[in-house]
Amino acid sequence: MELRNVRRSFGGTEVLRGISLDVPDGSFTSLLGPSGCGKSTTLRIMAGLDRPDSGQVLMNGEEVSDRSATARNIAMVFQSYALYPHLTVAQNMALPLTMRELSRWQRLPLVGGLHGGTRQTRRAIQARVAAMAAMLDLTDLLGRKPGQLSGGQQQRVAVGRALIREPSVFLLDEPLSNLDAKLRTQMRAELSALHTRTGRSFVYVTHDQTEAISMSDQVALMLEGRIAQIGPPRTLYETPQSRAVAAFIGDHPINLVPVSLAPGQASGAFARCRPIGLTTPRTVVIGLRPEHLYLDPAGPLEGRLVGAEYLGAETVLTLKVAEDVEIRAVAPGDVTPPAPDSPLRLGFAPEHVHVFDADGGERLDLSLERAAA
Numbered sequence: 001m002e003l004r005n006v007r008r009s010f011g012g013t014e015v016l017r018g019i020s021l022d023v024p025d026g027s028f029t030s031l032l033g034p035s036g037c038g039k040s041t042t043l044r045i046m047a048g049l050d051r052p053d054s055g056q057v058l059m060n061g062e063e064v065s066d067r068s069a070t071a072r073n074i075a076m077v078f079q080s081y082a083l084y085p086h087l088t089v090a091q092n093m094a095l096p097l098t099m100r101e102l103s104r105w106q107r108l109p110l111v112g113g114l115h116g117g118t119r120q121t122r123r124a125i126q127a128r129v130a131a132m133a134a135m136l137d138l139t140d141l142l143g144r145k146p147g148q149l150s151g152g153q154q155q156r157v158a159v160g161r162a163l164i165r166e167p168s169v170f171l172l173d174e175p176l177s178n179l180d181a182k183l184r185t186q187m188r189a190e191l192s193a194l195h196t197r198t199g200r201s202f203v204y205v206t207h208d209q210t211e212a213i214s215m216s217d218q219v220a221l222m223l224e225g226r227i228a229q230i231g232p233p234r235t236l237y238e239t240p241q242s243r244a245v246a247a248f249i250g251d252h253p254i255n256l257v258p259v260s261l262a263p264g265q266a267s268g269a270f271a272r273c274r275p276i277g278l279t280t281p282r283t284v285v286i287g288l289r290p291e292h293l294y295l296d297p298a299g300p301l302e303g304r305l306v307g308a309e310y311l312g313a314e315t316v317l318t319l320k321v322a323e324d325v326e327i328r329a330v331a332p333g334d335v336t337p338p339a340p341d342s343p344l345r346l347g348f349a350p351e352h353v354h355v356f357d358a359d360g361g362e363r364l365d366l367s368l369e370r371a372a373a
Ligand SMILES: Nc1ncnc2c1ncn2[C@@H]1O[C@H](COP(=O)(O)OP(=O)(O)OP(=O)(O)O)[C@@H](O)[C@H]1O
Pocket: 010, 011, 015, 033, 034, 035, 036, 037, 038, 039, 040, 041, 042, 207
């Protein structure tokens, strides 16, 4: 499935500002971004629930903008899973198939049985429900009503109901956001496994980067109606193409420090460093992830400890390295932080330094290393 330069406005505000996106067959693609960046609108356009003002939606190379959701053979699971409360799990899951494969007459309780082929079709549907239930570990729950299920179980039923039609593309809009943290982790693993088993294309909308990063083949990071970067999760984390992408991706917020660089010499907090790859002086923003900074008595960054936040597995240390500059570094949780205000030094590897243009924010092919003492 592919979007080409899709634009969409609501009441004079352009919400999608030229989205181009290729979802390779069988891939798990996430649309990641903050609230309001246009993720759901993009998904609704893919599903055929909304139309772009301009641009194209293609499936297998064919324009499908005029086709309904059903004609596109796309299934969608939303945040609120809207199961029918009066139907059992089995009936909820069978519903898309009964609607598609049985006529209105055939669906009638008594009359339907008189219609030739009804029983056979019903049996085939039951078999598919049983297979889907086995895949989602719902077999023991088939006779229950949604009210008798936990949130995670209801979510699995909703996924099963959407997948049973064997859609070619499966769209999920924040499907885990109503679940508690532990269940979300469990469902993440289940969705990944399901994706592998079904081999279908999944497009997953979330504002939670852990979900996007842990499940996806490719992540499209959306910011303000545009795709800021698209690629494998590792590429977004290791090689963010802009300051905005660097700031969004990562468990701990990346340190971003404005610095003036001249060939052979950096300034301010980085005065003990030397630029790599610089030919003319320029002002940049240095990005260093807290997890890539380590305590090092000979490290080039020097500061005073102004905070230590113990998180169990790790401790986040905050150092004041210049008048207005604080830098966070992650230390293992079993390291006892020194007393407040202690002088400390931090080191880093050149391959972990991100350098961005101070004005436009784009990534520059530069780095920093420790200058010789
Ligand atoms: N039908 C509509 N009419 C008017 N404005 C809309 C409509 N649908 C979406 N918008 C606006 O478009 C913008 C993008 O909305 P969208 O739901 O796509 O964002 P999102 O990234 O999915 O956000 P969230 O994570 O909060 O769901 C928002 O400012 C929203 O208010």
